[in-house]
Amino acid sequence: xxxxALRAExxxxxxxxxxxxxxALFRLGARAGWQEGCGGHISMVVPGQPDRILVNTYGRxxxxxxxxxxxxxxxxxxxDGGEGRIDPAAFFIHARMHRAHPDATxxxxxxxxxxxxxxxxxxxxxxxxxxxSLRFYGHIAYDSExxxxxxxxxxxxxxxxxxxxxxxFLSNHGIMVTGPTVPQxxxxxxxxxxxxxxxxxxxxxxxxxxxxxxxxxxxxxxxxQSTAKTADFWDSFLQLLKRDEGDGYKA
Amino acid sequence: xxxxxxxxxxxxxxxxxxxxxxxxxFRIADHLGWQEGMGNHFSMVVPGHDNHILxxxxxxxxxxxxxxxxxxxxxxxNHVAGERKVDxxxxxxxxxxxxxxxxxxxxxxxxxxxxxxxxxxxxxxxEFSHQTTMRFYGKIAYDREYHGPGDxxxxxxxxxxxxxxxxxxxxxxxxxxxxxxPSVAAALxxxxxxxxxxxxxxxxxxxxxxxxxxxxxxxxxxxxxxEGTSFNARAFLDAHxxxxxxxxxxFRD
Numbered sequence: 001x002x003x004x005a006l007r008a009e010x011x012x013x014x015x016x017x018x019x020x021x022x023x024a025l026f027r028l029g030a031r032a033g034w035q036e037g038c039g040g041h042i043s044m045v046v047p048g049q050p051d052r053i054l055v056n057t058y059g060r061x062x063x064x065x066x067x068x069x070x071x072x073x074x075x076x077x078x079x080d081g082g083e084g085r086i087d088p089a090a091f092f093i094h095a096r097m098h099r100a101h102p103d104a105t106x107x108x109x110x111x112x113x114x115x116x117x118x119x120x121x122x123x124x125x126x127x128x129x130x131x132x133s134l135r136f137y138g139h140i141a142y143d144s145e146x147x148x149x150x151x152x153x154x155x156x157x158x159x160x161x162x163x164x165x166x167x168x169f170l171s172n173h174g175i176m177v178t179g180p181t182v183p184q185x186x187x188x189x190x191x192x193x194x195x196x197x198x199x200x201x202x203x204x205x206x207x208x209x210x211x212x213x214x215x216x217x218x219x220x221x222x223x224x225q226s227t228a229k230t231a232d233f234w235d236s237f238l239q240l241l242k243r244d245e246g247d248g249y250k251a
Numbered sequence: 252x253x254x255x256x257x258x259x260x261x262x263x264x265x266x267x268x269x270x271x272x273x274x275x276x277f278r279i280a281d282h283l284g285w286q287e288g289m290g291n292h293f294s295m296v297v298p299g300h301d302n303h304i305l306x307x308x309x310x311x312x313x314x315x316x317x318x319x320x321x322x323x324x325x326x327x328x329n330h331v332a333g334e335r336k337v338d339x340x341x342x343x344x345x346x347x348x349x350x351x352x353x354x355x356x357x358x359x360x361x362x363x364x365x366x367x368x369x370x371x372x373x374x375x376x377x378e379f380s381h382q383t384t385m386r387f388y389g390k391i392a393y394d395r396e397y398h399g400p401g402d403x404x405x406x407x408x409x410x411x412x413x414x415x416x417x418x419x420x421x422x423x424x425x426x427x428x429x430x431x432x433p434s435v436a437a438a439l440x441x442x443x444x445x446x447x448x449x450x451x452x453x454x455x456x457x458x459x460x461x462x463x464x465x466x467x468x469x470x471x472x473x474x475x476x477x478e479g480t481s482f483n484a485r486a487f488l489d490a491h492x493x494x495x496x497x498x499x500x501x502f503r504d
Contacts, residue, residue: 131362131425131427132287187288194287194288198362198371199371204368205375206374206375215397222402223400232310236312240312
């Protein structure tokens with residue numbers, strides 16, 4: 001065959017794996033306490049289909065299954081799978097984010113408690129007062145504008161242009177984390193919440209004492225963990241999920 | 252050094268007992284919410300092998316660690332036994348601390364939330380304002396400047412020297428805390444007490460008044476009473492061992 005497809009034919013296995021990874025991420029996020037009510041959404045570019053995304057329908061993260069995730073294109077047309085309705089905010093945030101940031105395969109948006117509390121402050125600066133926060137050095141954007149929900153393309157585009165780094169604090173709202181793989185986004189979001197929690201506690205004790213700039217810079221790239229370490233991190237938590245919940249997320 | 256030649260895989264009864272207690276310490280620390288992600292490490296001198304230490308390999312959550320998962324390194328940082336690899340920070344912090352402080356048979360390092368937050372705030376001082384604090388009187392050290400995670404021999408040695416002689420806890424600026432003790436029970440209870448005291452101090456300070464300071468002589472007597480492995484430290488570990496034997500006995504595997 002010498003035909004050149006305009007769009008690479010997606011491999012069924014790759015799409016199935018993406019559904020499994022994303023469903024597991026929702027369940028692990030639920031275990032970590034990141035979901036507020038039925039809100040929050042995580043999306044992932046469908047392998048081989050750069051203009052379509054997998055995203056959750058409205059509901060509790062701990063009930064999400066691989067086949068329950070919806071596929072939608074950037075114009076909002078439902079393509080495949082999924083039960084229930086897609087929250088309009090989920091569509092307008094994630095479709096515009098993926099359109100603006102093609103490298104961000106996975107986009108997570110949550111109202112997780114400690115990071116969101118920081119996003120409510122006039123000065124949401126996470127600071128560089130903690131070893132674990134050094135990995136975020138230079139990787140955080142702050143969107144200081146809040147205009148109500150994200151209910152149209154224009155607000156989605158505005159937010160996407162403010163979200164110029166892997167982590168964004170959204171004023172009066174929550175956080176956005178983007179990355180090339182599900183394990184990377186899981187680890188980054190997990191460590192962000194751990195850091196925000198310790199920052200919150202430390203601020204009750206006094207002023208943050210910053211790490212010296214050159215030390216922070218030196219270790220920033222080192223702490224953006226190796227792929228192997230991130231894989232270990234993901235595998236361990238995935239095993240916990242399977243131990244406690246079985247294979248329910250694979251349905 | 253009382254070290255005798257060791258051949259890989261040889262585990263005597265004393266080492267088996269040590270492995271079980273250290274594995275239990277990880278499970279207990281997880282139960283109490285001290286693990287951040289999959290980081291941090293505990294170590295223990297192998298009974299009868301003063302320059303060999305048991306330590307957790309990277310890649311296991313504390314709640315899944317079993318006695319046989321622990322690996323052995325020596326106090327110069329060399330791998331001795333065990334299949335998995337040790338993180339460089341685990342290797343150098345623990346090897347250097349044990350080398351410098353042979354009386355400390357057990358060294359624990361965590362990023363437990365309240366004590367870690369304490370190390371992030373400018374000029375934090377541990378105050379002796381509550382009964383539980385007294386065991387630390389004259390036995391606490393501070394490293395006031397962050398130099399890195401302790402991923403090399405020099406930084407490990409520097410942290411070991413900051414721990415100092417006879418101290419049982421070291422606050423690491425912008426990083427976390429180390430406790431040291433003659434047994435798993437002692438070092439674990441120190442970690443529990445440090446976390447509890449940091450939390451209680453932060454809560455008390457929110458009332459806005461100065462904290463009551465316990466008389467130094469009473470503090471000194473309290474510290475003396477809790478030297479070594481105190482009765483309550485042993486009882487704390489034993490109670491948690493009974494809980495683990497009921498709920499997750501696989502830690503002994």
